[in-house]
Amino acid sequence: DTAVSQTPKYLVTQMGNDKSIKCEQNLGHDTMYWYKQDSKKFLKIMFSYNNKELIINETVPNRFSPKSPDKAHLNLHINSLELGDSAVYFCASSQDLSANEKLFFGSGTQLSVL
Amino acid sequence: GQNIDQPTEMTATEGAIVQINCTYQTSGFNGLFWYQQHAGEAPTFLSYNVLDGLEEKGRFSSFLSRSKGYSYLLLKELQMKDSASYLCAENQAGTALIFGKGTTLSVSS
Numbered sequence: 001d002t003a004v005s006q007t008p009k010y011l012v013t014q015m016g017n018d019k020s021i022k023c024e025q026n027l028g029h030d031t032m033y034w035y036k037q038d039s040k041k042f043l044k045i046m047f048s049y050n051n052k053e054l055i056i057n058e059t060v061p062n063r064f065s066p067k068s069p070d071k072a073h074l075n076l077h078i079n080s081l082e083l084g085d086s087a088v089y090f091c092a093s094s095q096d097l098s099a100n101e102k103l104f105f106g107s108g109t110q111l112s113v114l
Numbered sequence: 115g116q117n118i119d120q121p122t123e124m125t126a127t128e129g130a131i132v133q134i135n136c137t138y139q140t141s142g143f144n145g146l147f148w149y150q151q152h153a154g155e156a157p158t159f160l161s162y163n164v165l166d167g168l169e170e171k172g173r174f175s176s177f178l179s180r181s182k183g184y185s186y187l188l189l190k191e192l193q194m195k196d197s198a199s200y201l202c203a204e205n206q207a208g209t210a211l212i213f214g215k216g217t218t219l220s221v222s223s
């Protein structure tokens with residue numbers, strides 16, 4: 001069983017469209033994250049949720065709206081997609097917010113905006 | 115990453131030893147992680163250091179000097195499958211894990 005699963009794996013869409021990426025973890029973790037990895041492989045934090053509550057929002061445009069219906073799920077909705085949104089988006093989870101807790105990553109969603 | 119610096123690329127041969135260095139911001143420091151990422155895959159956890167010294171795990175070791183804001187990842191007996199990106203990441207108080215830009219290691223025969 002996959003610990004952190006996200007869908008879809010690939011997403012190709014036109015500029016201006018709205019799309020969602022779903023993420024689920026079956027590890028019983030309290031904390032979930034969205035990271036964006038650009039073409040230069042730089043992995044940057046976007047959001048962090050702990051027990052469904054938003055903890056971190058790292059100056060991400062408000063076209064990006066995360067939603068956590070329960071602590072096992074953290075979905076990402078993106079409105080009015082732009083070319084610069086093309087990247088690989090990784091969902092991750094950790095046991096809690098403790099500093100020594102490692103992250104478990106999903107397999108990534110490669111988003112291509114045309 | 116915010117004030118996390120590591121070399122962009124390194125090359126080495128099978129059987130060799132390679133050391134990947136990382137410097138980070140010391141204020142608010144709360145722990146240092148190393149992750150491995152193969153092309154097209156998710157990052158996976160390698161090591162965690164919060165106290166000064168060397169942590170050894172099989173062929174991989176990680177070192178930390180808190181006073182110098184410095185860490186390294188040491189890979190011994192290199193294998194072809196070690197070709198990957200190695201990401202240094204700092205846990206700073208009040209934030210999520212902040213990653214460096216990664217070091218792409220190419221191992222040749």
